[in-house]
Amino acid sequence: MVLRRIHVPDKHANRKLICFPQLDPNGPTKVCSRPTMVRLTGPERRRRGRLKLPQTVRVRPSDPLRHDFDEILPTLNTSRDSVYFASKNESYKEGMRLFVTYPYSDGPGSINRESLGKVVRIDDLGRGRRGIAVEILMPIYIGGKETLK
Numbered sequence: 325m326v327l328r329r330i331h332v333p334d335k336h337a338n339r340k341l342i343c344f345p346q347l348d349p350n351g352p353t354k355v356c357s358r359p360t361m362v363r364l365t366g367p368e369r370r371r372r373g374r375l376k377l378p379q380t381v382r383v384r385p386s387d388p389l390r391h392d393f394d395e396i397l398p399t400l401n402t403s404r405d406s407v408y409f410a411s412k413n414e415s416y417k418e419g420m421r422l423f424v425t426y427p428y429s430d431g432p433g434s435i436n437r438e439s440l441g442k443v444v445r446i447d448d449l450g451r452g453r454r455g456i457a458v459e460i461l462m463p464i465y466i467g468g469k470e471t472l473k
Contacts, residue, residue: 374401381407382425383458386440391415396428405460407441410453418443424458438464 378398385391397409407426424441440461447455 374403376401379426380428381409382428382436383409383411383441383456384423385415386421386423391420396430399426400455402426406444406458407460408455408457410449410455412452412454414454416443416446416454416456418446422458423464424460426460440464 378400379402380396381399381402382394382396384394393413393415395411395413397411399407399409401408407424420443422441422443423438425436425438428436440463441458442461443456444459445455445457447457449455
């Protein structure tokens with residue numbers, strides 16, 4: 325059987341599905357996929373809107389004995405309770421706890437607020453880069469004040 329692309333109109337969006345006929349013991353079936361990422365079904369799961377303006381974030385592991393790194397990176401998108409950034413560091417694991425300083429500035433007299441975060445998703449972005457989604461769990465106050473640089 326020769327596989328060929330079949331464009332089928334999608335009744336839920338103004339996009340076309342790409343379908344490939346497949347062999348099945350019970351008869352022919354089709355495997356369909358959307359050419360771009362589109363919400364398939366159900367309500368939006370995000371609680372907050374995303375800001376796609378790059379901001380600087382500082383990320384370090386909460387357990388430096390297991391993983392020891394300190395990265396200062398631009399974000400790809402953010403919300404009040406999460407950050408998403410790209411990194412070539414392979415130490416990130418889902419469920420890993422991090423100290424996240426967002427927004428971060430190394431200017432004199434900068435007040436940087438550090439929070440405890442957790443890696444909730446890791447995406448492969450290609451060329452050795454990985455997208456790291458971090459949920460901000462709670463702010464960390466040392467001595468009742470925000471961390472001074």
